[in-house]
Amino acid sequence: MTSTTTAVAPAASATKRVAAPxxxxxxxxxxxxxxxxRRITRAYLRCxxxxxxxxxxLLAVSELVTNAIRHGGSRPVGLRVAPFADALRIEVTDGSSTRARARAAAADDESGRGLLLVSAVSKEWGVSDDGRTTWCSLATTERSS
Structure with a gap:
């Protein structure tokens, strides 16, 4: 399994935003x-x-939010979901400057596979330069406004 990881989020102006907020x-x-x-995200996507x-x-939200809760300390967590013409962007911010990274979990480990799962379902994922935001983009077909 290969990972398409980008260290910095693509500029918002580089991707066409769609009408849905x-x-x-x-x-x-x-x-x-x-x-x-998960429930908020599901309702948003259906609507x-x-x-x-x-x-x-939902898999990406579960994994990214869980990582933020477990590794971000007691800092507030933020979830942002935004549609673009060719992707749905999911960002989770936890305020920690420790960069999220995929790791190789042993067969008997109960955790440690979250970012590998995110990588498997997304077209790309990455971490902001300051390490505070982990994001992924899910491929979409262009939708009419």
């Missing part, structure tokens, strides 16, 4: 918030005609 939500880190963020992305988006 995205959403941002900030929350205090707690394990039960993962389910909340904006992107049901075909639900499975991949």
């Amino acid at each position: 995205g959403f941002d939500v900030s929350f205090v880190p707690a394990d039960f918030r993962v389910g909340h963020m 904006h005609g992107m049901a075909d992305l639900i499975d991949s988006a």
Whole structure:
């Protein structure tokens, strides 16, 4: 499995934004918030005609939000989901300057595969230069406005 990882988020002006607005939500880190963020994302995708992305988006949201909760300390977590013409962008910010990285988990490890899963369902993923935001882009077909 190869990973298409980009260290810096592509400039917003480089990708055509679509008519549907995205959403941002900030929350205090707690394990039960993962389910909340999944439900919000699912409802958003259904309401904006992107049901075909639900499975991949929910997996990405689960993994990125879980990482932020586990590794971001007690800092607030932010989730942003934004549609573009050719991708759905998911960003999770946790305020920690420690960069997320994919790692090789042993066969009997109970964790450590999250970013590998994100890589598998996304067309690209990366971490902001300051290490505070981990993001991924899910491929879409161009949608009419």
